[in-house]
Amino acid sequence: MGEGFIILKGLRKEFGELVAVEDLELEVEEGEFLCFLGPSGCGKTTTLRMVAGLEIPTAGDIFLRGERINDLPPQRRNVGFVFQNYALFWHMTVHDNLAFGLMVRRAPRSEIEREVGEMARWLELEDLLETKASRLDLSAMQRVALGRTLVTRPQVLLLDEPLNNFRPALREIMRGELKRLQKQLGSTMIYVTHDQEEAMTMGDRILVMSAGRKVQLATPRELYRQPNSLFVAGFIGRPPMNLLEVTYAREGDRAFLRKGELAWDVTLLRHAIEGGLRGEKAVLGVRPEHVLPVEEAERRGLKDTVVTGKVDLVQPLARKKIVDLFIDDTLIKMVVSSDFPVAKDDQVEVVFHPQETHLFDKETERAIYNGLS
Amino acid sequence: MTLIGQASRWLGALAICLVILLPVVWVLSISFKPPQEWLAYPPTIIPVEPTTSNYIVLFQPGNPVGGVAAMVSSAEPVTQALINSLIIAPIATAASVLIGFFAAYAVSRYRVGGTFMPFFTLTTRMFPPVAFAVPLLVYYRMLGLIDTQLGLILMYTAFTVAFSLWMMKGFIDGVPRHIEEAAVLDGASPWRVLFTITLPLVRGGLAATALFVFILNWTEFLFALVFTSREAITIPVQVSHYVGAVGRFYGPQAALGIVASIPVVVAGYLIQRHLVTGFTFGLVRE
Numbered sequence: 001m002g003e004g005f006i007i008l009k010g011l012r013k014e015f016g017e018l019v020a021v022e023d024l025e026l027e028v029e030e031g032e033f034l035c036f037l038g039p040s041g042c043g044k045t046t047t048l049r050m051v052a053g054l055e056i057p058t059a060g061d062i063f064l065r066g067e068r069i070n071d072l073p074p075q076r077r078n079v080g081f082v083f084q085n086y087a088l089f090w091h092m093t094v095h096d097n098l099a100f101g102l103m104v105r106r107a108p109r110s111e112i113e114r115e116v117g118e119m120a121r122w123l124e125l126e127d128l129l130e131t132k133a134s135r136l137d138l139s140a141m142q143r144v145a146l147g148r149t150l151v152t153r154p155q156v157l158l159l160d161e162p163l164n165n166f167r168p169a170l171r172e173i174m175r176g177e178l179k180r181l182q183k184q185l186g187s188t189m190i191y192v193t194h195d196q197e198e199a200m201t202m203g204d205r206i207l208v209m210s211a212g213r214k215v216q217l218a219t220p221r222e223l224y225r226q227p228n229s230l231f232v233a234g235f236i237g238r239p240p241m242n243l244l245e246v247t248y249a250r251e252g253d254r255a256f257l258r259k260g261e262l263a264w265d266v267t268l269l270r271h272a273i274e275g276g277l278r279g280e281k282a283v284l285g286v287r288p289e290h291v292l293p294v295e296e297a298e299r300r301g302l303k304d305t306v307v308t309g310k311v312d313l314v315q316p317l318a319r320k321k322i323v324d325l326f327i328d329d330t331l332i333k334m335v336v337s338s339d340f341p342v343a344k345d346d347q348v349e350v351v352f353h354p355q356e357t358h359l360f361d362k363e364t365e366r367a368i369y370n371g372l373s
Numbered sequence: 374m375t376l377i378g379q380a381s382r383w384l385g386a387l388a389i390c391l392v393i394l395l396p397v398v399w400v401l402s403i404s405f406k407p408p409q410e411w412l413a414y415p416p417t418i419i420p421v422e423p424t425t426s427n428y429i430v431l432f433q434p435g436n437p438v439g440g441v442a443a444m445v446s447s448a449e450p451v452t453q454a455l456i457n458s459l460i461i462a463p464i465a466t467a468a469s470v471l472i473g474f475f476a477a478y479a480v481s482r483y484r485v486g487g488t489f490m491p492f493f494t495l496t497t498r499m500f501p502p503v504a505f506a507v508p509l510l511v512y513y514r515m516l517g518l519i520d521t522q523l524g525l526i527l528m529y530t531a532f533t534v535a536f537s538l539w540m541m542k543g544f545i546d547g548v549p550r551h552i553e554e555a556a557v558l559d560g561a562s563p564w565r566v567l568f569t570i571t572l573p574l575v576r577g578g579l580a581a582t583a584l585f586v587f588i589l590n591w592t593e594f595l596f597a598l599v600f601t602s603r604e605a606i607t608i609p610v611q612v613s614h615y616v617g618a619v620g621r622f623y624g625p626q627a628a629l630g631i632v633a634s635i636p637v638v639v640a641g642y643l644i645q646r647h648l649v650t651g652f653t654f655g656l657v658r659e
Contacts, residue, residue, distance in 0.1 A: 052558060077558075081554070087549060088552070090552070091574055100559050101560060104556075104560040148555075152559065
């Protein structure tokens with residue numbers, strides 16, 4: 001087989017009528033932190049469960065280290081799985097939870113005690129070893145779930161939204177912890193989440209899924225800068241990318257994207273556009289951080305069509321403001337620094353950063369270009 | 374809450390307790406009354422001339438009840454029935470709960486029998502029990518099981534296993550699958566998962582089911598009456614034997630009722646602790 005540590009080939013899973021995963025092709029490299037990202041019900045958890053052996057694929061193959069493991073029972077895959085709700089053994093103490101995997105493998109008593117002790121020290125569970133799992137707080141439960149899985153040294157670690165139950169501050173800390181842990185162990189991790197921020201901060205690469213299919217597999221930076229479809233463009237980044245419906249038109253040897261009175265000159269890109277666009281309807285995308293007040297654009301020497309909008313709402317954040325603008329009746333969001341003077345009902349002139357716009361075919365929803373102009 | 378509101382709540386609770394407990398108190402009262410007070414009007418809760426002869430007569434049937442010469446019971450001593458009940462009910466209960474647990478696990482986790490089979494087991498409880506009595510009597514005669522402890526054990530197991538299955542299914546359904554899957558991924562075999570993960574997690578449910586089935590078995594009357602005559606009679610049948618030429622012996626019947634309730638009360642008390650852990654099982658975060 002290829003070099004991939006984990007390889008999925010034509011993977012498909014049906015639950016009765018429902019197709020949960022369809023024709024999934026994927027190669028995961030050894031030591032990689034890969035995120036599965038997508039809205040709930042997009043098949044990411046099902047895919048993870050197939051890798052673990054908890055679901056049997058309807059079609060397709062799974063390879064681990066070059067070996068086809070479709071028929072290998074989950075007990076023998078040496079795959080660690082951290083469940084969304086931790087799935088601790090509630091009737092056992094923390095110690096017994098941690099020791100379970102080793103006990104099942106008939107490890108010698110002394111080794112079990114050593115490993116459990118080490119794991120407990122490392123996860124700061126030492127004081128809780130004799131506590132029943134059902135009495136732990138969320139953070140401790142999560143650490144037990146993780147420790148229980150790690151103690152058997154699995155080749156692959158699969159995590160199913162393990163941080164879902166955390167309050168935001170703790171979540172951020174745990175993200176860092178997990179990432180550090182993964183680097184430290186050098187293990188291969190697949191991490192399922194529906195939170196794009198989580199995926200963007202943690203993943204070496206991200207697989208974006210929708211309706212059981214792979215949409216894009218790329219690094220976080222690529223996903224942000226070069227979304228291959230409207231779906232990815234809308235899913236990645238907060239606040240989400242502004243999307244404006246435009247019409248493409250040739251006028252002599254010049255080419256324009258038009259929206260009402262507005263027009264953007266895309267003469268230089270016309271080959272790319274005509275190569276990719278099916279009809280004339282397209283969607284112009286620009287991220288809120290690339291909607292620039294006209295003064296700033298001039299200062300940075302960026303020239304393009306000036307758009308006038310009416311401020312509808314200003315949301316101040318710590319160092320930034322999110323401003324909602326109405327351009328005719330289309331709402332767009334822009335992110336400006338907090339010292340930018342703006343108030344509701346102001347008229348604001350903005351420019352879309354000419355190197356940072358994206359164009360998508362309205363029909364196929366595929367990207368035509370990403371930030372080239 | 375106002376004082377009146379609280380008081381009325383307490384009164385309400387007390388009234389309900391009285392309704393539930395009154396028959397018990399009444400039986401207890403009669404068990405200490407001499408024959409002339411059994412049907413006396415107006416009735417008294419506290420016996421006027423308390424006596425223990427109702428209890429003595431259970432074990433020494435020759436003694437006239439309350440010293441009344443006409444009141445001599447023809448019943449056998451209660452010992453045999455007591456021993457029979459103490460053998461039949463616990464064994465039948467253990468068998469029923471054990472089979473019910475495994476069946477419930479198969480139904481809950483592996484969908485054995487689809488939807489029809491689990492439902493079909495309930496048919497044993499859908500007919501009036503007496504409808505089974507005649508055909509079973511024929512079988513039992515052929516098998517030589519009439520008036521044997523084994524006969525009743527088998528019968529009680531068969532007739533309560535549907536309860537065990539359905540009660541245990543509810544408890545097993547309540548154990549999140551993820552917990553079992555986690556154990557599987559840790560390398561545990563299906564049997565190991567069943568015994569070290571699932572079984573301990575439904576321990577409370579098992580106790581509740583066992584208590585419930587034990588009460589059914591302990592108090593069963595119809596089959597015991599039809600299928601036993603001397604050797605294997607149980608306490609409920611023995612109760613019916615306290616009838617004399619001059620009418621029913623309410624006192625000894627009540628006394629035996631009290632004696633018979635002791636094992637159930639003790640078992641219930643012992644199991645109570647597990648019942649509590651069983652019902653706080655909702656603590657599991659799903």
